Amino acid sequence: MRRLVGWFLRGLLITAPLALTIWITWAVIRWVDRLLGLEIPGAGLLVTLVAITGVGALASTFLARGLLAWIEDLVESLPFVRLLYTSTKDLLGAFVGEKRRFTRAVRVALTEDGGVSVLGFVTAETLVELGVEGHVGVYLPQSYNFAGQLMVVPASRVTPLDADSAEVMAFIVSGGVSKTKGLRT
Numbered sequence: 085m086r087r088l089v090g091w092f093l094r095g096l097l098i099t100a101p102l103a104l105t106i107w108i109t110w111a112v113i114r115w116v117d118r119l120l121g122l123e124i125p126g127a128g129l130l131v132t133l134v135a136i137t138g139v140g141a142l143a144s145t146f147l148a149r150g151l152l153a154w155i156e157d158l159v160e161s162l163p164f165v166r167l168l169y170t171s172t173k174d175l176l177g178a179f180v181g182e183k184r185r186f187t188r189a190v191r192v193a194l195t196e197d198g199g200v201s202v203l204g205f206v207t208a209e210t211l212v213e214l215g216v217e218g219h220v221g222v223y224l225p226q227s228y229n230f231a232g233q234l235m236v237v238p239a240s241r242v243t244p245l246d247a248d249s250a251e252v253m254a255f256i257v258s259g260g261v262s263k264t265k266g267l268r269t
Contacts, residue, residue, distance in 0.1 A: 189245040189252035192222055192237050203256050204235070205249065211236060227259035 116128030142148045160166045188206040195201075208221030220239050225232040245252060254262045 187249050189247055189249045190222060191243045191245055192224075192235065193241045193243070203245070203252060204232075205252075206242065207234070225253060225256045227257060229257075 113126050113129045116132055117123075117125060118128075120128045120131060122128050122131070143152055159169045189203065190206055191201045191203055193201045202224055204222040204224040206220055207223045211217075211219045211221060216236055218239055219236050220242055222235050222237055222242060223232050224235060
């Protein structure tokens with residue numbers, strides 16, 4: 085009986101994440117299809133991908149930059165909308181685009197001897213403009229969450245990691261259970 089339960093739990097660990105991923109993906113595709121009024125399953129996803137790519141291509145042209153700047157100024161003049169828009173834009177920009185911010189993975193020592201530490205990403209090399217000399221801004225993503233904490237720490241407590249930033253992010257977000265090629269300090 086114990087072996088049977090073990091097999092069931094192992095099977096659950098394999099099938100549950102896969103089934104959940106497939107179900108959520110299918111639900112999103114169907115939602116986009118219904119939103120656009122399309123009868124062909126998946127056509128909405130294709131239309132969305134083409135539209136996003138088209139906006140990206142248009143945004144690269146000289147004429148569209150002026151229009152996009154005007155729209156952005158308009159959006160940023162609305163109090164609540166500005167907060168939502170700039171937060172989303174900055175968060176996405178931190179991961180993709182020309183101004184990626186999560187490129188310097190670090191270990192931050194929480195104790196003098198470095199026995200306890202956390203992993204994060206340097207987002208501000210200096211905080212002199214805030215009157216905090218010798219400190220850096222470090223973003224600490226939370227596990228199993230789309231949130232995090234910004235810490236102001238002495239630069240002396242920050243050690244760069246010799247690891248891929250995307251791999252470190254996956255390690256943190258997974259609560260340390262994702263496989264890595266090694267986090268070397």
